[in-house]
Amino acid sequence: MKDVLDMIRPYDAAPASSYDAAAATRAQARLDQILAAGPAPSSQRPHRGAALRLGLRWAAVPALAVLALVVTVVLPGGIATTTAFASWTAQPRPLDGTARSALDHACTAVIAEGLAESPRVTLDAPTLSIAERRGDVAVAVYTSTAGRGPILLGPRAESAHCLAFVEDGVPVVVQAVIANADNARSTSMSVTPDEDHAVVDGWGRWGPPRGDVPVDAVSLTSVSGGRIVDAGDFTLVQGTVGADVVGVVIHADGRDVEATVSDGSFLAWWPDSGRLGWEPGTTDVDARFTVTLRDGTVLGDVRTDEL
């Protein structure tokens, strides 16, 4: 089918020909009327559709505090329903080729808007380290090796993740979160461009990556989540893996969730509101892990501090 924009283009209700000489004459009279009245004394700013303004909310919090992503959105009418979370699967499907590129493109655009909006978070030379799909939800994780924080505060991590609903094969970004964290504090911002699926009650905790993760261990770097309008709650866990780790399964909230492991990172998420009790810089979390090593060894049902 022809592109719909090309189809409707000829049906312009106000083509250029509609602005005739009579209209131009009336316009000149109106201009004279405005100028004759002189400039108004005050600058009266029209509302910028505050109720419709979505998107950028961000917060900076101490590393041990829970981040509340305050996104209050009430839109009249037209709220769509989704089966995105109903299609969730415990096993991820890696995205590659055009699907990966499409997700990367969509996420990069939203992240760029977030970075332009807030100078308080940075993401230098990000690399798309994970792109996975569970049902109709695709998630991308970006990491950056750039560390720009004070040396005394130790390593500083810049990262981002992006969650998109796949609609007719097209990833529609629901939320992108950019986070910076060091040993003293974490700063993050959330971009929620989809007015039909606004993220409310967002939360998250971020910490710097451990530089000394044993080859057969995993280390958490963030636990975050929120509630998506007309979809539900979700929890998203990210971390780093040792060099010999090829598989991670997280046992939490009554689920066994297989993580995507790639480029030294892992990612898993599930539709539930568990916060796992994790604090940055610690290995204490209300979840257990099964880790598969490169030689086939399975370290089953252990906590991260036991690895």
Add this chain to the structure above:
Amino acid sequence: MSREERFAAIYHREHAGVLRFLARRTTPTHAEDVAHDTFLVAWRRLDDVPVEPADARAWLFGVARHCLLNAQRSTSRRTALEVRIAAEASGVVPGHDDAAAARVDLATAWDALPAAHQEALALATWEDLTSAQAAQVLGISSAAYRIRLHRARAALRAALTPTPAAPAALAPEGAR
């Protein structure tokens, strides 16, 4: 250049575009009144009008949309403006049966779209704005506009796609 000269230059450059923007969304007479209100705002806020012509145009469209919404709020609680399409396509010879049928289908599909979808499509098609400029007109982020435009295109495409009367078989939906 004096303030009056700068404003007059903007007015002469953009008035036709603003009037056409409004004429797609209301009656011709009302469009002229709202265009006048729009340029009154621009005159009062001349320092806020962007210097770049394309940005100034988007800024004026945003003000015009706001003025029109305000005028219509006396009768209804609108947050989006319905956009009209022409009864006949420009440059198309009327009378051909297929063309007439296509026009009716398009008009029906267009009228069934939510106003927010009509706005998104119109800004990309007839106002010929970039995503950033269209987003400015609507008071939303560029990403939000791109999502809205994507959904609007999909909705119009779906409305124009014939639905089989009796499908022979339905494919399984998999994990959904």
